[in-house]
Amino acid sequence: MANVDKNLFPPETFRETDPQPQQAAPPAPHAVGPLYAALRRRFEAAGLPDAATTASQLLARAAEVPPLELPLHYRDTLPPGVLRRLLSAADRVAAGEPPQYVIGEVNFMGLRIKTDPRALVPRPETELLVETVLCDDIISRRPDARIADVGTGSGCIALALAAQLPKATIIATDIDTAALDLARENAVALGLSARIEFMAADLLDGLPAGSLDAVVSNPPYVPSADYLRLPGRIRFHEPRRALEAGKDGLDIIRRLIPRAAQALSPGGVLFLEIGSDQSTHLKALLQNHGFGAILVRRDYQGVERIVKAVRCS
Numbered sequence: 001m002a003n004v005d006k007n008l009f010p011p012e013t014f015r016e017t018d019p020q021p022q023q024a025a026p027p028a029p030h031a032v033g034p035l036y037a038a039l040r041r042r043f044e045a046a047g048l049p050d051a052a053t054t055a056s057q058l059l060a061r062a063a064e065v066p067p068l069e070l071p072l073h074y075r076d077t078l079p080p081g082v083l084r085r086l087l088s089a090a091d092r093v094a095a096g097e098p099p100q101y102v103i104g105e106v107n108f109m110g111l112r113i114k115t116d117p118r119a120l121v122p123r124p125e126t127e128l129l130v131e132t133v134l135c136d137d138i139i140s141r142r143p144d145a146r147i148a149d150v151g152t153g154s155g156c157i158a159l160a161l162a163a164q165l166p167k168a169t170i171i172a173t174d175i176d177t178a179a180l181d182l183a184r185e186n187a188v189a190l191g192l193s194a195r196i197e198f199m200a201a202d203l204l205d206g207l208p209a210g211s212l213d214a215v216v217s218n219p220p221y222v223p224s225a226d227y228l229r230l231p232g233r234i235r236f237h238e239p240r241r242a243l244e245a246g247k248d249g250l251d252i253i254r255r256l257i258p259r260a261a262q263a264l265s266p267g268g269v270l271f272l273e274i275g276s277d278q279s280t281h282l283k284a285l286l287q288n289h290g291f292g293a294i295l296v297r298r299d300y301q302g303v304e305r306i307v308k309a310v311r312c313s
């Protein structure tokens with residue numbers, strides 16, 4: 001235990017809480033089971049909302065096993081170098097870095113997406129946006145659709161669409177060239193770079209009028225006052241430009257709707273991820289710019305999260 005920080009692993013951490021077979025000796029303090037308990041407690045004390053998941057993800061990565069198989073390795077000990085790296089990763093998480101940046105990747109729609117401070121961490125709500133596109137009738141009827149992902153960030157949406165729609169053409173734009181670099185790296189790592197055209201652009205600049213069948217976007221939509229109240233884990237680490245969008249959070253969406261109306265062909269579809277309380281205002285904006293058949297979908301927390309609208313002919 002020479003390498004183990006005594007603050008991270010106080011003596012009581014190692015007390016056995018699970019019933020153990022009578023003759024079995026307790027696992028070593030730096031075995032997987034006690035390490036999991038210690039990490040979980042440390043992350044709970046640091047106020048992480050998903051301390052247990054983060055502890056198991058970090059540990060599973062260190063032990064090179066799937067998180068669900070960790071209990072099978074309860075007594076396995078980690079080699080000293082691996083343990084040192086795990087503890088230093090735990091320090092970063094406890095100090096407030098997003099666990100996804102520390103781990104370096106997330107699973108998004110079954111794809112391993114590299115994550116770092118160049119782009120927003122892909123969120124589960126955004127999987128719902130992609131699912132909505134994939135299940136849409138108009139998209140199913142046009143397998144060779146031309147689809148733009150506006151504000152691609154890590155590339156998660158564009159990559160998931162490219163993986164699921166093998167005949168579609170995907171165009172991914174972002175105003176932030178560092179984020180675009182990360183998206184390109186992800187495309188190469190996933191063998192999808194030939195399927196996606198990456199463009200450094202403000203929204204849909206450079207795309208001809210009527211050239212798209214669908215526009216998909218998870219734009220910045222956090223009102224400025226709400227942004228200032230976000231946890232430090234988000235505010236001090238993830239790009240501000242990916243989140244904040246003016247007083248009512250609609251600065252980017254307000255500009256995107258008329259540009260999407262122009263870039264879409266008649267009957268083309270706009271899919272947006274939005275913030276809570278934005279749908280009423282958005283419906284009016286969409287109608288004013290020639291969109292109809294507007295549908296709003298709630299996320300699994302019951303919050304209105306996805307808007308779909310069709311460009312009228």
Ligand SMILES: C[S@@+](CC[C@H](N)C(=O)[O-])C[C@H]1O[C@@H](n2cnc3c(N)ncnc32)[C@H](O)[C@@H]1O
Nearest residue numbers: 122151152153174175176202203218219220242
């Ligand atoms: C909420 S993040 C979404 C990232 C990624 N699509 C996702 O869902 O995880 C918004 C993205 O929009 C980009 N962005 C902000 N303003 C933009 C603009 N005017 N034109 C294009 N992209 C913009 C940001 O750089 C950021 O990558």
